[in-house]
Amino acid sequence: MKKHNISLVEVRKLVQEVLDEKFKKQIYPENITDQVCLAIEENSTWRKRYDHLVKSYSKWTVNSQIGRSTHQLTGLKNLGFHAMATSTLIKTYTRLG
Numbered sequence: 001m002k003k004h005n006i007s008l009v010e011v012r013k014l015v016q017e018v019l020d021e022k023f024k025k026q027i028y029p030e031n032i033t034d035q036v037c038l039a040i041e042e043n044s045t046w047r048k049r050y051d052h053l054v055k056s057y058s059k060w061t062v063n064s065q066i067g068r069s070t071h072q073l074t075g076l077k078n079l080g081f082h083a084m085a086t087s088t089l090i091k092t093y094t095r096l097g
Contacts, residue, residue: 037063076097
């Protein structure tokens, strides 16, 4: 398996863990991607994993995969609206609904 493919699996696992612990299968807000990033930012264990992934693969790769994984794992549709993030990990995100 390519190094890049491994990173995608690792990021997806991180996003799944955040969704399972912080959102408990509730109705997700349109800013769920930003909320996932905020949760990673505020949790030292998740943040260390994120920082390690960024060092290994690049911030762009990791953040793109966070957005993609959040979209896939929540089952929400891409609303096509970009918004400014409150998380410092990302600058913008696409609203999901």
